[in-house]
Amino acid sequence: MHFSYWILPQSPKNTGLVSGSNSAFVALDLIFTDGTELRDSALTDQHSVSVNPQYQGSILVLATWNYVTVDMTPLAGKTVNRVDLGYNQPGGTGGYRGYVDDIAFTTPATAAANIALNRPASGDSQQGGNLAGNGNDGNNGTRWSANYIFKRSAGSGGEVSIGSTTNTVYADTGLTNGTTYYYVVAAQNLLGQSGNSAEVAATPQPPVPGSYAATLVADHPLAYWPLNETNGTAAYDLVGGHNGTYVGGVTLGQPGVPLAGFITPDYAALFNGTSGYVDIPEGPFNITGVITMVAWINVPVAPGFSDIIGHGDGSWCMSVDASGQPGGSDGNVGDATGSASIVGAGWKMVAFTYTGVNTGNNGSLYVNGTLVAQNTVSTTPAGNAYDVWIGSAPDYVGRGLPGSIAHAAVFNTALSPTQVRALNNASLVASPVTLKIAPAGSGGLTFNWLEGTLLQATNVAGPWTTNPAASPYTTAPTNAQMYFKVRVN
Numbered sequence: 001m002h003f004s005y006w007i008l009p010q011s012p013k014n015t016g017l018v019s020g021s022n023s024a025f026v027a028l029d030l031i032f033t034d035g036t037e038l039r040d041s042a043l044t045d046q047h048s049v050s051v052n053p054q055y056q057g058s059i060l061v062l063a064t065w066n067y068v069t070v071d072m073t074p075l076a077g078k079t080v081n082r083v084d085l086g087y088n089q090p091g092g093t094g095g096y097r098g099y100v101d102d103i104a105f106t107t108p109a110t111a112a113a114n115i116a117l118n119r120p121a122s123g124d125s126q127q128g129g130n131l132a133g134n135g136n137d138g139n140n141g142t143r144w145s146a147n148y149i150f151k152r153s154a155g156s157g158g159e160v161s162i163g164s165t166t167n168t169v170y171a172d173t174g175l176t177n178g179t180t181y182y183y184v185v186a187a188q189n190l191l192g193q194s195g196n197s198a199e200v201a202a203t204p205q206p207p208v209p210g211s212y213a214a215t216l217v218a219d220h221p222l223a224y225w226p227l228n229e230t231n232g233t234a235a236y237d238l239v240g241g242h243n244g245t246y247v248g249g250v251t252l253g254q255p256g257v258p259l260a261g262f263i264t265p266d267y268a269a270l271f272n273g274t275s276g277y278v279d280i281p282e283g284p285f286n287i288t289g290v291i292t293m294v295a296w297i298n299v300p301v302a303p304g305f306s307d308i309i310g311h312g313d314g315s316w317c318m319s320v321d322a323s324g325q326p327g328g329s330d331g332n333v334g335d336a337t338g339s340a341s342i343v344g345a346g347w348k349m350v351a352f353t354y355t356g357v358n359t360g361n362n363g364s365l366y367v368n369g370t371l372v373a374q375n376t377v378s379t380t381p382a383g384n385a386y387d388v389w390i391g392s393a394p395d396y397v398g399r400g401l402p403g404s405i406a407h408a409a410v411f412n413t414a415l416s417p418t419q420v421r422a423l424n425n426a427s428l429v430a431s432p433v434t435l436k437i438a439p440a441g442s443g444g445l446t447f448n449w450l451e452g453t454l455l456q457a458t459n460v461a462g463p464w465t466t467n468p469a470a471s472p473y474t475t476a477p478t479n480a481q482m483y484f485k486v487r488v489n
Contacts (some may be wrong), residue, residue: 001076002106002432003030003038004069006192009098009286011062018456019094022087025057025097028103029086032078039086043070047195054088065101066192080105119276149186149193156199159184162442171241177206193353204260208450211432212261212407213238215423216294221409224283228256228267228406235269235278237407242283244390248275256406257347258481260430263451264488266406268296269391273303273402277392285311285410286383291330293318293412295390298347299403306401307393308350308475309408312386317393320401327373328352328365336341336365338372345485347406349424353414369424371417435486444476452488459483 009023029051030038039052046069049059060066083103087096087294119130133267150170151159159182163170175181184196188284217239224239230253235244246252249272256266271277278357295308303320310317316330324341326348342348354377361374390408392400415423436448445464447454447469454467460483467473467484 001072002069003028003072003104004067004106005069005103006065006101007060007098008065008095008101009062012484015097017095017097019096020092021057021062022089022092022096023098024062025053025059025092026060026085026087026098027051027053027056029053029084030080031082032075033081034078036077036078038070038072040473041075043072043074045070048081049195052088053086054090057089058382060098061186061193064192070311111343135216144393147188149188151184151196153182156182156201158182159196159199164188171237171243173241174404175204177204178229179203186436192292205450208263208431208433210429211263211451212257212423212426213263214431215261216407216409219411219415219419220413221411223280224407224409225278225280226267226407227269227278227390229269230267235280237280242280242285244278244280244388247277247279248272250276250278250391254404256404257427259347259427260488261427262407263431264453265309266299268404268406270404271391271401273306273400276400278390278393280388280390282311282385282387284412285388286385287311287316287410287412288381288383290354290412290414292351292353292415293409294329294349294351294415295347295408296406297326297342297401297403298345298405299324299343299401301402302343303402304398307389307391307399308401308405309388309390309410310391310393311388312384312395312474314382315384315386316352316354316381318350326350326367328363329375330337330354330363330377331336331379331476333363333423334375336373336375337361338365338367340367340372342367349427351415351420351423353420366417366424369421369476382387393404414447415471430488433486433488435484437484440474440476442476444474446472446474447484449486452486455485455487457483 005028009026010018012018044050047059049055051070119136121136138166148165149161150163150165152162180201182198182199182201186196187194189267207217221239223237223242225235225237227235233246235246237243251270254268256268291308297308299320302324304322306320308318314332318328320326324343325338326342327335327337329335349368353364355362360376363375363377364371365373391405433452438446440446449471454469455464456467457464458479
């Protein structure tokens with residue numbers, strides 16, 4: 001036997017009779033003929049939350065219909081005497097109000113066969129890739145999922161909705177560096193909203209001053225994808241929130257650019273040259289005027305004609321040809337192509353700029369900050385509705401790059417030769433590192449640093465040993481004296 005009902009706890013904005021979140025601390029209670037109550041039975045709802053109204057307050061969402069169901073199999077043999085409405089908000093004051101509907105006692109039917117298998121299915125919301133038809137396809141490896149509501153707060157437990165998404169990636173932009181934010185998500189459809197997920201916290205930080213990333217961000221890119229993820233399917237844009245998705249044969253967490261200007265450890269995405277690429281929704285990238293493209297690439301073996309990053313041949317793109325020579329173009333004109341192969345030459349920064357002014361040599365290709373080729377974009381490039389692709393061009397066959405890519409960026413400005421050179425130079429110089437120490441409770445110390453490896457010793461002359469801890473690190477040294485420093489690899 002199952003007991004179920006729908007409940008809509010009202011919020012203060014809907015009625016002046018309500019105080020705070022009081023209305024969420026309500027649940028239907030069953031009083032049995034033996035004098036016992038459902039609220040004290042230790043049974044839980046479909047979210048594994050106690051049916052005591054004190055605990056329902058942690059999951060019920062104000063101002064929307066919530067579905068609650070309880071499997072009462074453990075109470076077999078009991079008889080219900082009456083149904084009560086219970087309220088329990090510890091320490092709460094003021095009023096509460098809401099609606100209850102569709103109170104039901106049901107015995108689930110046992111079907112001899114799955115009559116819904118592969119029948120047509122639809123939903124009022126669905127995530128990309130987790131479509132409604134996945135719910136009855138008989139495959140335990142697929143699923144249907146509704147939209148997600150994304151919630152945030154500056155303090156633990158106080159999350160409020162800030163947006164929704166139809167996939168499993170959400171970009172939260174415009175935050176304050178150094179401030180810790182707390183997040184939960186909930187699924188939602190026309191019938192209501194689920195309980196919140198487990199809470200996670202994150203503290204955004206600016207790029208390390210003097211690093212390659214800081215120099216690039218200072219030039220105001222439209223988007224910047226470091227491609228330094230070590231797991232998952234999302235390729236994050238650290239500037240504009242235009243996140244992409246890794247598709248096909250891409251191996252994450254591979255060794256990145258081994259130069260001093262990159263924060264260690266630096267990672268890259270390795271593309272297999274056939275099915276692997278990053279797909280980024282078109283968004284603001286239908287650029288028909290001034291533009292700059294930048295990416296670091298490492299091509300160990302000779303490719304076919306391959307795309308580094310682009311928006312289609314009729315729009316803008318950078319590439320590597322079958323001879324290993326990099327190129328760049330905007331519109332349907334001949335590429336600006338370098339004369340030297342970069343195959344097997346390690347990591348190279350490739351950049352292409354178009355001034356947006358239709359004069360001679362208005363397109364420029366750079367390798368490691370040096371101008372290596374130019375072309376002329378004679379007419380305004382045509383736009384299109386394509387996505388942006390990194391590592392391939394799926395609108396063609398055989399355009400996958402067999403190699404690694406990192407730190408890809410797009411600007412809706414034309415970087416000057418001086419800016420391109422400065423960007424490359426920033427990759428060669430290690431940024432200054434500061435190790436901050438603050439007192440912690442019970443005689444402890446807390447260490448903070450933005451990059452590098454923590455070292456420690458009992459004598460300033462060493463020997464120094466590696467401390468594998470990540471920042472921030474809190475410890476209570478037991479020695480009379482200890483020395484710490486940070487090494488940038």
